[in-house]
Amino acid sequence: MARTKPSEPDAAGSDKTEQILQGAMQEFLAHGYAGTSMDKVAKTGGVSKATVYSYFADKEGLFVALVQRLARKKVHFPVLDEEPAVALRFVAITILDQASHEPEYLNFVRLVIAESGRFPQLAQTFVKNLAKPGIERLTQYFASHPELKLPDAEATARIFIGSLVYFQLTQHMMHGKDIIPMERDRLIDSLLHLILSPQSNS
Amino acid sequence: MARTKPSEPDAAGSDKTEQILQGAMQEFLAHGYAGTSMDKVAKTGGVSKATVYSYFADKEGLFVALVQRLARKKVHFPVLDEEPAVALRFVAITILDQASHEPEYLNFVRLVIAESGRFPQLAQTFVKNLAKPGIERLTQYFASHPELKLPDAEATARIFIGSLVYFQLTQHMMHGKDIIPMERDRLIDSLLHLILSPQSNS
DNA sequence: GTCTATAGATCGATAGAC
DNA sequence: GTCTATCGATCTATAGAC
Incomplete structure (x- = not known):
């Protein structure tokens, strides 16, 4: 398998990971941390909420991963x-x-x-x-x-x-x-x- | 009565109003708008949540009143x-x-x-x-x-x-x-x- | 692996007792 | 006027079907 294992949180290379991060970016940038719901992140990313939680431990982990990524661009x-x-x-x-x-x-x-x-x-x-x-x-x-x-x-x-x-x-x-x-x-x-x-x- | 009527939202001179705004200030400054709950505002201000809603129309109204007040100091x-x-x-x-x-x-x-x-x-x-x-x-x-x-x-x-x-x-x-x-x-x-x-x- | 469905807690806002 | 109690909606997170 060429795909990065989801259990490596910092790798974040798969398609689904990308979808989730795109949805998270759109929502967090618009509504802030507390103002963003995981339901909306999942919907915007085009995946189910359970899928989000299979790639990221919790809301805080997703937020940190997203901001770190944007700050590294x-x-x-x-x-x-x-x-x-x-x-x-x-x-x-x-x-x-x-x-x-x-x-x-x-x-x-x-x-x-x-x-x-x-x-x-x-x-x-x-x-x-x-x-x-x-x-x-x-x-x-x-x-x-x-x-x-x-x-x-x-x-x-x-x-x-x-x-x-x-x-x-x-x-x-x-x-x-x-x-x-x-x-x-x-x-x-x-x-x-x-x-x-x-x-x-x- | 010397006290300002609560029905005038901008006057905000009574003791209860002051308590509510103090609680709101503490909570909003620490957790932001979406991160602050009206339950916590009431508890920190030392009043019931119903009292908060008798002095301010809703969460947004309380937040706007607080920030306008702080910005006018x-x-x-x-x-x-x-x-x-x-x-x-x-x-x-x-x-x-x-x-x-x-x-x-x-x-x-x-x-x-x-x-x-x-x-x-x-x-x-x-x-x-x-x-x-x-x-x-x-x-x-x-x-x-x-x-x-x-x-x-x-x-x-x-x-x-x-x-x-x-x-x-x-x-x-x-x-x-x-x-x-x-x-x-x-x-x-x-x-x-x-x-x-x-x-x-x- | 990804989904639907839902548990359990907490949210904003209000009804009704006093 | 101020309280307690509660409603319905929404939240994070997970269980279980496939």
Whole structure:
């Protein structure tokens, strides 16, 4: 048999496993952990509830498996151009437009934050596999461009990414677009101005 | 009678109303909307479930009333000193230490984000009453200090606050302190460096 | 292996005693 | 007004047919 044994919970390679995880993803992303029923997961996945329980021990096990899987999907972090003014703007646009190109990503981030109190290890997996690589990548870029005269590459990387994430948080995730409106490019321009403008000694 | 009539849902001034809201706060902040039962709210509040339903129409009404109330509590935004290097550091420390001084605030933000998909108007109330005043206050401060030579005061205010919020998000809310550790003051120093360093024309 | 059917607990909401 | 008791629906999880 080529198929992975269901008793290995982390393998998750069979068709039925895939169906279940697809159903679970759709339901958990839309309704959260407590708001999702195993009946609905089974129906959405196109299998019976008993089948779900033959592949996953319980609701919590299914949820953990799903979120770990989503957190392990490689995120698209763009190649960095040599010229900072070009590279940094491209990174910023890529992050800010992620919500448009991959609308499910916003729901995924919301879910991880929502359950970070009851499932702290899932939030940590998210930080380890998604936030950390992005910060490190940008830190390396800043560190390899001494002409920017940045005293702390990693802190600057967090400021850069933090500004973009907060913008997404307020404008889209929390539906603040019409309450505190701002053009995407205004934020990027100011961010690049702060980082790229030649600075004299104080 | 001095007491507010229970039939006015927004007044919410009686002792029982206060008990119910206290119980609701404890439960909703800990377990989210779907994860909270009205039985537990009643027990934690020290009243019967029927009493809860005599003060609030249903679970959704109680939840909305609670979150609106919490979002209307004035947040402590510090007075801004005249000297930017002092004022901005103080603002940053105040925001970053909020999690220590008022640990429930983190759970409140998490709850609002968690339910921002199913209760978008609550997220908007949060943006309107908490995020917007903070951004406007800092924007005014930047605008009234032209010696900082900031081309866009509001965008800079969002960068400033966004960096701090993202730091709180990764380090505390998502439990990333041990995965991507960083001293609080390193972030503040870099943030102040970017904003305060005299910049020449490019 | 996958299904239907169901057990046992808990949910939101209400009726009726006092 | 506030309580206890309970209804009907829905929940997680499993037993048993095939």
